[in-house]
Amino acid sequence: MATVELINVSKSFGSVEVLHDVNLSLERGEFVVFVGPSGCGKSTLLRMIAGLEDITSGELRIADVAMNNVMPAKRGIAMVFQSYALYPHMTAFENMAFGLEQAKLPSDEIRERVISAARMLQIDELLDRKPKQLSGGQRQRVAIGRAITRDPRVFLFDEPLSNLDAALRVDTRLEIAALHERLPETTMIYVTHDQVEAMTLADRIVVLNEGNIEQVGTPMALYEAPASLFVAGFIGSPRMNFLTGTVADAHGAQTYGIRPEHIALSRETGDWQGRVMLTERLGSDTFVHVAVEGVGRVNVRVEGRTDISARADVFLTPDPASVHLFDAGGRPVARRG
Amino acid sequence: MLFLVPMLVTLFVVAAWPLMRTIWFSLTDASLDLISQAEWVGFRNYLEYVDYGDGEGEYFGLLVDQRWWRAVWNTVWFSVVSVSFETLFGLIIALVLHQKFLGRGIVRAAVLIPWAIPTIVSARMWGWMMHDQFGILNDMAERLGLISEPIAWTASPDTAMIAVLIVDIWKTTPFMALLILAGLQMVPDDIYEAAKLDGVPAFRTFRKVTLPLILPAILVAVVFRALDALRIFDIIYVLTPNTDATRTMSVFARENLFDFDQFAYGSAASTVLFLIIAVITIAFIMATRMDLEGKRS
Amino acid sequence: MKRTPLQNVGLYALVIVIVLQAVFPFYYAILTSLEDGQALFEVNYLPEQVNLANYRSMLTEGVFGRQILNSVFVATVVVLISLTLAVTASYALSRIRFRGRGLLLLTILSVSMFPQIAVLSGLFEVIRYFGLFNSLWALVFSYMIFTLPFTVWVLTAFMRNLPVEIEEAAIMDGASSLTIIRRVFLPLMWPAMVTTGLLAFIHAWNEFLFALTFLSTDSQRTVPVAIALISGRSEFEIPWGNIMAASVIVTLPLVMLVLVFQRKIVSGLTAGAVKG
Numbered sequence: 001m002a003t004v005e006l007i008n009v010s011k012s013f014g015s016v017e018v019l020h021d022v023n024l025s026l027e028r029g030e031f032v033v034f035v036g037p038s039g040c041g042k043s044t045l046l047r048m049i050a051g052l053e054d055i056t057s058g059e060l061r062i063a064d065v066a067m068n069n070v071m072p073a074k075r076g077i078a079m080v081f082q083s084y085a086l087y088p089h090m091t092a093f094e095n096m097a098f099g100l101e102q103a104k105l106p107s108d109e110i111r112e113r114v115i116s117a118a119r120m121l122q123i124d125e126l127l128d129r130k131p132k133q134l135s136g137g138q139r140q141r142v143a144i145g146r147a148i149t150r151d152p153r154v155f156l157f158d159e160p161l162s163n164l165d166a167a168l169r170v171d172t173r174l175e176i177a178a179l180h181e182r183l184p185e186t187t188m189i190y191v192t193h194d195q196v197e198a199m200t201l202a203d204r205i206v207v208l209n210e211g212n213i214e215q216v217g218t219p220m221a222l223y224e225a226p227a228s229l230f231v232a233g234f235i236g237s238p239r240m241n242f243l244t245g246t247v248a249d250a251h252g253a254q255t256y257g258i259r260p261e262h263i264a265l266s267r268e269t270g271d272w273q274g275r276v277m278l279t280e281r282l283g284s285d286t287f288v289h290v291a292v293e294g295v296g297r298v299n300v301r302v303e304g305r306t307d308i309s310a311r312a313d314v315f316l317t318p319d320p321a322s323v324h325l326f327d328a329g330g331r332p333v334a335r336r337g
Numbered sequence: 338m339l340f341l342v343p344m345l346v347t348l349f350v351v352a353a354w355p356l357m358r359t360i361w362f363s364l365t366d367a368s369l370d371l372i373s374q375a376e377w378v379g380f381r382n383y384l385e386y387v388d389y390g391d392g393e394g395e396y397f398g399l400l401v402d403q404r405w406w407r408a409v410w411n412t413v414w415f416s417v418v419s420v421s422f423e424t425l426f427g428l429i430i431a432l433v434l435h436q437k438f439l440g441r442g443i444v445r446a447a448v449l450i451p452w453a454i455p456t457i458v459s460a461r462m463w464g465w466m467m468h469d470q471f472g473i474l475n476d477m478a479e480r481l482g483l484i485s486e487p488i489a490w491t492a493s494p495d496t497a498m499i500a501v502l503i504v505d506i507w508k509t510t511p512f513m514a515l516l517i518l519a520g521l522q523m524v525p526d527d528i529y530e531a532a533k534l535d536g537v538p539a540f541r542t543f544r545k546v547t548l549p550l551i552l553p554a555i556l557v558a559v560v561f562r563a564l565d566a567l568r569i570f571d572i573i574y575v576l577t578p579n580t581d582a583t584r585t586m587s588v589f590a591r592e593n594l595f596d597f598d599q600f601a602y603g604s605a606a607s608t609v610l611f612l613i614i615a616v617i618t619i620a621f622i623m624a625t626r627m628d629l630e631g632k633r634s
Numbered sequence: 635m636k637r638t639p640l641q642n643v644g645l646y647a648l649v650i651v652i653v654l655q656a657v658f659p660f661y662y663a664i665l666t667s668l669e670d671g672q673a674l675f676e677v678n679y680l681p682e683q684v685n686l687a688n689y690r691s692m693l694t695e696g697v698f699g700r701q702i703l704n705s706v707f708v709a710t711v712v713v714l715i716s717l718t719l720a721v722t723a724s725y726a727l728s729r730i731r732f733r734g735r736g737l738l739l740l741t742i743l744s745v746s747m748f749p750q751i752a753v754l755s756g757l758f759e760v761i762r763y764f765g766l767f768n769s770l771w772a773l774v775f776s777y778m779i780f781t782l783p784f785t786v787w788v789l790t791a792f793m794r795n796l797p798v799e800i801e802e803a804a805i806m807d808g809a810s811s812l813t814i815i816r817r818v819f820l821p822l823m824w825p826a827m828v829t830t831g832l833l834a835f836i837h838a839w840n841e842f843l844f845a846l847t848f849l850s851t852d853s854q855r856t857v858p859v860a861i862a863l864i865s866g867r868s869e870f871e872i873p874w875g876n877i878m879a880a881s882v883i884v885t886l887p888l889v890m891l892v893l894v895f896q897r898k899i900v901s902g903l904t905a906g907a908v909k910g
Contacts, residue, residue, distance in 0.1 A: 449896060590754070611752035618744060
């Protein structure tokens with residue numbers, strides 16, 4: 001059963017159309033991530049579902065009810081903002097209770113809901129503090145708690161990790177994943193420009209580019225069978241190598257794509273010969289940038305450590321099963337041998 | 338839009354409409370008691386040629402009025418001198434207040450006191466200090482051996498303008514200092530640290546780094562003060578009334594409006610003052626292309 | 635930065651000069667106000683007498699007490715009205731996008747540049763038309779010309795810096811526009827409102843030209859006009875002691891405000907100008 005449905009939805013600001021004819025259907029309890037570069041329309045799409053932006057044309061349905069003209073608070077949704085958007089003059093408790101007060105819930109129930117959400121997020125000790133007295137991670141939890149108390153059908157996250165430092169970002173990511181486990185009935189929509197967040201959190205990923213949906217699928221489907229050059233380049237880290245020229249021509253394609261982890265590196269023998277330009281050592285992996293004559297610059301992942309240094313001559317062998325071929329329009333080409 | 342209407346209506350009634358009426362009155366023969374019966378007379382209040390016959394005639398009106406031109410000159414002279422000194426003193430005070438020293442908070446508050454004192458009170462306080470016989474200013478100057486006999490600061494035409502300038506500079510320098518200090522505080526510290534690492538001497542740093550960076554702040558402050566100085570009225574009305582030496586455009590206009598029963602003529606003077614200030618304001622806005630939408634901030 | 639001892643001496647000398655010039659005239663006014671009779675006409679730098687006769691005569695004889703109340707009334711009402719009008723207006727100006735918003739803000743700001751004298755004759759007619767001549771409401775009304783543009787300008791700038799997301803969070807929480815202003819914006823706006831309110835109060839308290847023109851009887855006048863019009867029968871009978879006592883009474887509250895709210899006032903003044 002679908003909870004959120006977008007039917008031929010478009011959005012224009014003045015004469016500029018920023019979303020073109022989007023169709024999408026989300027299952028109940030699904031964790032869906034909208035991902036894409038900045039300006040692709042992912043935030044606008046989320047804000048339209050939230051009701052913070054009007055829908056220019058098309059229909060939005062939540063739980064089979066048309067929602068285009070329903071007030072945000074009546075849509076059965078809750079949102080966690082990028083900057084948390086906590087009310088600075090209210091305590092954590094008041095922040096979480098404000099929406100319930102507006103809904104005229106009895107104060108006993110408000111209290112009960114806030115406290116149970118706070119327990120779940122382990123912030124029940126912090127309820128009488130104001131946002132100023134909380135750390136970044138704690139504010140984030142209050143913001144999530146505020147959303148939880150509303151007991152929404154759909155949970156919206158707008159780049160919730162982008163204001164946290166790197167270490168906290170990983171922790172919070174894990175907590176959001178855990179939250180999803182605890183609320184299996186709740187559909188979650190999560191917007192990010194970071195493909196790592198998308199890959200680790202999502203049941204399904206929606207890749208957006210320039211106001212169009214490029215591909216919808218599970219993280220692994222996107223990784224293994226990108227439906228376009230754009231998706232191939234966007235999903236996976238480091239980025240897929242895109243080679244043009246003779247290599248691509250030999251396969252009857254415009255672009256020949258191969259991920260760094262799908263190339264074998266050897267000092268003795270291989271398909272391509274090249275010279276090492278640069279090595280990046282991460283400890284667990286090493287990325288070796290190799291200039292191959294007649295092919296181009298290729299990034300190769302080597303597991304663990306390696307003593308290969310710049311200017312060494314090496315051989316590369318791409319795994320034929322993992323080659324992605326694209327035509328001039330950026331669409332995949334069926335592989336020939 | 339409903340939120341804007343009360344504010345806009347109020348501003349229209351207190352500002353736009355009265356301004357239009359003032360301009361209208363300047364083109365009529367309105368008098369104080371018969372405002373409603375004002376009749377159109379064209380530009381006669383500004384300039385009119387009266388033909389006496391026999392090829393003889395004479396120009397009348399504001400634009401050939403010696404007293405008016407004296408008032409214009411007084412206003413311009415006052416504005417240029419006061420704003421120059423205020424900028425100089427304001428800069429010095431701002432630089433001092435920008436340093437770290439003991440009791441800086443109290444000193445900053447103390448510097449604001451002249452700004453907070455009502456203009457009228459300032460004028461009276463200084464009027465007493467400048468009293469020719471019992472004034473402490475003459476006493477100080479005599480003790481320091483600067484003068485041999487008391488000066489009648491406010492009464493003598495030679496010194497009346499100086500007296501007005503002293504009071505105005507004293508009163509408004511704090512405002513200038515504050516604006517410049519705000520500009521100074523926006524210069525990031527690491528720029529000074531960089532200059533220090535480069536071995537630039539302190540004065541060079543000031544001239545080549547600090548000054549260019551705070552120049553916009555100074556410029557804004559100068560324009561604000563200049564617009565304010567051009568409409569000076571209060572100090573002169575209290576400190577040196579009824580003397581040609583300090584009569585400014587505002588004083589001239591009000592005299593005609595309410596004291597000499599020349600309502601239309603006074604309105605013409607008001608209109609000219611408005612035009613001068615409007616031209617300066619528009620030029621300033623065009624020159625700086627003020628950030629109205631707040632996009633950059 | 636480290637200073638040499640010589641630089642230190644120079645700095646503190648400058649600080650002393652700056653403080654002295656700022657404070658001395660007010661100090662001298664207090665000193666004079668405490669002197670009576672012949673003592674008034676002998677120049678002295680340190681207090682030699684503490685005589686409250688001038689204060690007593692100002693506050694008990696004549697209408698000065700009434701005039702203080704007039705000033706308090708006018709300044710307070712001006713603050714209340716201009717803040718009420720400005721908060722709602724600046725909400726619209728900072729949050730709602732519409733054509734010509736920049737031009738409108740510019741027009742509002744330019745009103746504060748108006749020379750008061752330019753509207754004087756027109757305003758005189760308006761005030762007579764509404765039958766407000768010689769009424770304190772004439773001042774409340776006419777002071778809007780400088781308090782409104784300033785408060786609208788500063789509050790708009792302040793509101794613009796409040797994150798839009800907070801407002802959106804409130805929308806998601808189901809709050810109405812009025813609830814958002816009341817429960818979310820007003821509590822956040824307090825600092826800016828205190829600042830602009832203070833400045834509007836000081837401005838209204840000090841205003842002279844309109845008060846001189848639109849009020850005609852002693853008992854209606856505000857304190858600046860009252861002080862300006864105190865005079866003797868001749869040049870030699872000006873009651874300087876009384877004038878200084880009145881000046882101190884009028885100024886003391888302002889000086890206290892400045893000392894207490896120094897930071898807020900400075901931030902308001904610079905927001906009005908630098909941001910402009």
